[in-house]
Amino acid sequence: xxxxxxxxxEKKVLSCLISYYVASADxxxxxxxxxxxxxxxxxxxxxxxxxxLEEMGLVQQPHTSAGRIPTxxxxxxxVDTLLRQEQLSEADKHAIDSTILAxxxxxxxxxxxxxxxxxxxSRQLGVTIxxxxxxxxxxxxxxxxxxxxxxxxxLAFKSGLxxxxxxxxxxxxxxxxxxxxxxxxxxKLAGLSLGQIRRSITERLHDSGGDPKLLRxxxxxxxxxWMGADADQLHIEGTRNIIEQPEFADRQKLWELMKILEKxxxxxxxxxxYQETGSGIIITIGAENQAREIQSCxxxxxxxxxxxxxxxxxxxxPTRMPYAKLMSLVKYAARQLSKVLSGE
Amino acid sequence: xxxxxxxxxEKKVLSCLISYYVASADxxxxxxxxxxxxxxxxxxxxxxxxxxLEEMGLVQQPHTSAGRIPTxxxxxxxVDTLLRQEQLSEADKHAIDSTILAxxxxxxxxxxxxxxxxxxxSRQLGVTIxxxxxxxxxxxxxxxxxxxxxxxxxLAFKSGLxxxxxxxxxxxxxxxxxxxxxxxxxxKLAGLSLGQIRRSITERLHDSGGDPKLLRxxxxxxxxxWMGADADQLHIEGTRNIIEQPEFADRQKLWELMKILEKxxxxxxxxxxYQETGSGIIITIGAENQAREIQSCxxxxxxxxxxxxxxxxxxxxPTRMPYAKLMSLVKYAARQLSKVLSGE
DNA sequence: TTTTATCACTCGAAGGGATAGAGTGCCAGA
DNA sequence: TCTGGCACTCTATCCCTTCGAGTGATAAAA
Numbered sequence: 001x002x003x004x005x006x007x008x009x010e011k012k013v014l015s016c017l018i019s020y021y022v023a024s025a026d027x028x029x030x031x032x033x034x035x036x037x038x039x040x041x042x043x044x045x046x047x048x049x050x051x052x053l054e055e056m057g058l059v060q061q062p063h064t065s066a067g068r069i070p071t072x073x074x075x076x077x078x079v080d081t082l083l084r085q086e087q088l089s090e091a092d093k094h095a096i097d098s099t100i101l102a103x104x105x106x107x108x109x110x111x112x113x114x115x116x117x118x119x120x121x122s123r124q125l126g127v128t129i130x131x132x133x134x135x136x137x138x139x140x141x142x143x144x145x146x147x148x149x150x151x152x153x154x155l156a157f158k159s160g161l162x163x164x165x166x167x168x169x170x171x172x173x174x175x176x177x178x179x180x181x182x183x184x185x186x187x188k189l190a191g192l193s194l195g196q197i198r199r200s201i202t203e204r205l206h207d208s209g210g211d212p213k214l215l216r217x218x219x220x221x222x223x224x225x226w227m228g229a230d231a232d233q234l235h236i237e238g239t240r241n242i243i244e245q246p247e248f249a250d251r252q253k254l255w256e257l258m259k260i261l262e263k264x265x266x267x268x269x270x271x272x273x274y275q276e277t278g279s280g281i282i283i284t285i286g287a288e289n290q291a292r293e294i295q296s297c298x299x300x301x302x303x304x305x306x307x308x309x310x311x312x313x314x315x316x317x318p319t320r321m322p323y324a325k326l327m328s329l330v331k332y333a334a335r336q337l338s339k340v341l342s343g344e
Numbered sequence: 345x346x347x348x349x350x351x352x353x354e355k356k357v358l359s360c361l362i363s364y365y366v367a368s369a370d371x372x373x374x375x376x377x378x379x380x381x382x383x384x385x386x387x388x389x390x391x392x393x394x395x396x397l398e399e400m401g402l403v404q405q406p407h408t409s410a411g412r413i414p415t416x417x418x419x420x421x422x423v424d425t426l427l428r429q430e431q432l433s434e435a436d437k438h439a440i441d442s443t444i445l446a447x448x449x450x451x452x453x454x455x456x457x458x459x460x461x462x463x464x465x466s467r468q469l470g471v472t473i474x475x476x477x478x479x480x481x482x483x484x485x486x487x488x489x490x491x492x493x494x495x496x497x498x499l500a501f502k503s504g505l506x507x508x509x510x511x512x513x514x515x516x517x518x519x520x521x522x523x524x525x526x527x528x529x530x531x532k533l534a535g536l537s538l539g540q541i542r543r544s545i546t547e548r549l550h551d552s553g554g555d556p557k558l559l560r561x562x563x564x565x566x567x568x569x570w571m572g573a574d575a576d577q578l579h580i581e582g583t584r585n586i587i588e589q590p591e592f593a594d595r596q597k598l599w600e601l602m603k604i605l606e607k608x609x610x611x612x613x614x615x616x617x618y619q620e621t622g623s624g625i626i627i628t629i630g631a632e633n634q635a636r637e638i639q640s641c642x643x644x645x646x647x648x649x650x651x652x653x654x655x656x657x658x659x660x661x662p663t664r665m666p667y668a669k670l671m672s673l674v675k676y677a678a679r680q681l682s683k684v685l686s687g688e
Numbered sequence: 689t690t691t692t693a694t695c696a697c698t699c700g701a702a703g704g705g706a707t708a709g710a711g712t713g714c715c716a717g718a
Numbered sequence: 719t720c721t722g723g724c725a726c727t728c729t730a731t732c733c734c735t736t737c738g739a740g741t742g743a744t745a746a747a748a
Contacts, residue, residue, distance in 0.1 A: 240602035258584035
């Protein structure tokens with residue numbers, strides 16, 4: 001659709017209408033635009049322009065005698081061609097820096113704090129997903145012999161990420177076999193990505209001595225060790241912000257949103273998908289979203305680097321959201337995260 | 345207050361009123377009770393009894409011409425003296441067993457699933473808190489030398505719990521010093537509880553060789569290692585269930601609840617507190633709760649054992665909840681958790 | 689040709705009875 | 719001591735009206 005041939009006036013009116021609507025949440029009338037913004041044209045002219053915009057499907061009327069609200073397509077144009085980059089305030093920058101840069105204790109703790117600060121600054125939902133382990137390079141694998149036939153497997157990744165998995169093993173396995181296996185695993189697997197390991201584990205370990213009883217726990221590519229470690233860690237904060245939004249005054253809508261927020265793996269998959277189609281900031285508006293339950297929402301997301309793998313952060317809220325501000329927020333947070341997690 | 349001297353009829357009426365109200369969420373009138381339950385007395389008599397109950401503060405009228413609803417005190421009597429133990433259905437038992445017993449991969453994963461199954465079966469909020477590390481006995485401490493002056497500290501506890509903390513260290517520290525420190529830490533600290541370690545770390549490590557540069561990171565009792573590891577892990581599921589409850593039709597109320605649910609540490613502290621005052625199932629009704637934000641809620645909680653330390657699980661919902669069922673749910677889940685985490 | 693002022697029209701939100709119904713308290717009688 | 723009956727109270731709901739915001743259309747002005 002050749003949206004570029006909006007004329008200057010149409011661009012201005014659409015732009016004003018969206019800014020006004022984002023702030024007020026009420027349908028915007030021609031008078032409101034004429035008064036609030038000094039466009040030098042009368043309400044009647046604005047009305048005519050709005051009719052044109054409506055024919056193009058960029059705005060719509062909830063009912064005959066109401067003002068207009070933007071459609072998904074309207075927001076899309078706005079985001080793609082009209083939106084002016086916004087500078088993040090120093091206060092916001094500082095808030096992000098002091099959470100991300102100052103945090104210690106590991107990647108998950110940082111991500112947890114990041115989703116919180118995103119939620120607080122945006123007054124929407126803040127979401128972070130931990131780095132995809134599939135590409136993450138295994139740095140070291142450690143087996144710790146716990147009591148009663150239990151072995152704690154520690155996977156340490158180059159990115160600083162760590163996962164622990166508790167394995168049930170044959171009680172008769174002693175620490176001698178264990179350290180032998182441990183040596184073997186490190187020798188054969190360190191330096192590979194988790195994905196590579198999973199795909200080729202059988203071949204790599206096949207003809208290498210060691211106690212087969214214990215080794216068997218690692219041999220299968222579907223093993224708890226490799227699958228359990230890969231589970232996406234999703235951090236969501238700011239549920240209370242969403243409750244305040246007028247678009248979720250309807251309990252039914254709120255319920256649907258919550259439902260998908262609680263299906264962690266599904267949501268993680270959706271967000272991950274967006275990143276694969278491009279880099280930088282990705283904005284997904286309303287019905288562009290894959291899951292029906294969030295088709296009245298928009299997602300502003302970006303990926304961050306952690307070593308040689310990537311994760312995703314984002315903000316989720318109603319399509320009526322301050323895109324410019326949220327873009328700069330997510331962009332800045334992603335950059336700072338990458339800095340911290342990839343060591344500059 | 346000598347509530348025991350409720351006469352038989354008062355007990356029966358209170359009991360019926362509560363069961364009816366729990367199901368309907370509407371104020372209960374005398375006619376409703378007379379029709380629904382075969383008490384052999386007329387609505388007029390029930391009215392008189394209800395007046396008595398109201399004078400005792402066990403029920404109240406939202407307004408003059410409405411039925412009665414139970415007060416916190418009314419629920420308290422009901423729970424303490426009238427409630428009949430309920431047998432958990434085989435289906436529910438099976439649901440719990442198949443999540444808790446079948447899960448592998450470590451304590452946190454089990455707890456995550458547990459809070460979910462609690463939420464699903466109760467249609468309320470399901471909450472679990474990981475075992476208190478303060479009493480948890482350190483089994484082994486492992487230091488893994490990551491790239492660029494970073495050390496991954498793995499704390500493995502006897503209960504099967506594990507924590508990893510990423511430490512920034514002087515880049516010059518090599519793996520020789522590291523394994524020396526590692527040996528030293530295990531020698532001096534393994535077998536002690538995290539609490540003991542924190543309280544006496546300075547004395548224990550004071551006059552023991554080793555590279556002071558690295559050791560310093562562990563010496564302080566406020567060190568990231570000991571504090572970071574102790575952070576409560578709180579798993580909450582079932583937010584969507586709460587949205588459905590009529591008592592949270594009011595956005596303001598829902599907002600307040602969400603607010604405290606997002607203050608993880610506060611909530612964890614509150615739930616922990618309950619457990620300290622007793623053992624078995626603890627029910628905390630409405631205003632009995634410490635935090636103002638959940639004084640329109642009740643909490644059914646119990647503690648589980650994981651090795652020689654304990655954690656808490658519970659269900660949170662409006663005071664109008666099916667106490668008997670939730671008690672048996674929480675009880676059973678706590679028992680199964682203890683079984684799995686303490687090895688029978 | 690484009691813009692503006694004006695006006696009749698539409699529709700939803702808000703307010704105001706009126707009504708129905710659920711439930712009570714009380715009293716007199718069983 | 720219990721019950722049936724009755725007058726009373728209060729809310730929820732429906733319907734009606736009104737109000738106002740906003741529109742589209744048209745004709746005049748630029």
